[in-house]
Amino acid sequence: MYRFPLLLLITIIISFDGLAQDLNHAKKTINTLASKKYWGRGYTKNGMAKAADFIEKEFKKFGLTAVNGTDFKQEFTFAVNTFPGKMKVKLNGVTLKPGRDFIVHQASKGATTTDSLIKKDSITYLSKNGNIALSIQPKLTWSVAQKELDYTVIEVSKTAVLTEPVVIDVAIENKIETTFTAANVVGMIKGTVKPDSILMFTAHYDHLGSMGNKTYFPGANDNASGVAILLDLVKYYATNPPKYSIVFIAFAAEEAGLLGSKYFTQNPLVPLKNIRFLWNLDLMGNGDAGATVVNAMIHPQEFALLNKINGEKKYLLKINPRGKAANSDHYFFTEKGVPAFFLYTQGGSPAYHDVDDIAKNLPLTAYENLFKLFVGFNQRIIN
Structure with a gap:
């Protein structure tokens, strides 16, 4: 039997243990934020505030400083439609499960009624009194609204419609x-050589919250996974301070319309012109099919550098370029002229904005390699 030299064996064990620790830390973060305690990190049961407190505590634990010197939190207010109480629907006398058999449209008005249904087309039915609309859908995908309609829209999974809808009961x-x-939640590590030059990592921590008092949307991939890698980057740079300053932002209210990042860019805590590059991290839980980078086509030089690093190290199967898109928190920075990429992973679980986006469904296939890719890219930018 071949025997490793002791020093080499110890080195290998330490190396693999370090990687395992990062992944374990990520899993712990995702499990925590996607748990019932945080109630979908939304608008009822104090879910979003609890998540903000958790992230602030992590920032402090790793030694970040507040950008303004005193407070890690940048508060703002907005309107939002919430569903804190009853969430009951019966179709033809059969009780439907919220989140799985039906969702209520996010802008819907509450209602308590029993009424007959009138068929309008192959997927749409209206109640006789006109205040309920029912739509049959192949997949239930929820969201967040800032306003309230004057009627109620209920989307039902086609798998839950066993007979022609005739009567609906709603509460x-x-x-x-x-x-x-x-x-x-905003924190920073001051640069050792050029503290006024900034690299930035962002990830939204909010999700959809709850639909009624018994059903919540865990949001493991979207975006507990992004917060997990954000915190691992915090941990890394806290012990390896770079020449440039690094600012980390966990945004609130992304799902309500990119409200947190919009507010920050309108009320910046650091000069936006000092940001050399921004990485927005969203949907980090998969990666077996590679990743896509939004803004690749408006920053071709940086995208070429990213592909060069990936080609050298074989971190991801492929990195697909995409143009400008207002689909996450990078957008308002882009509009202000800040060079930014939004990277999201592909493959793995198809769960998205539904009750199946749970921690155990995330393979975290590319998680460790994504971490190395971000660190490697930043190092090239700094140098």
């Missing part, structure tokens, strides 16, 4: 929060 409560308070 749904909604509440418009006109001044909901949320907070971006």
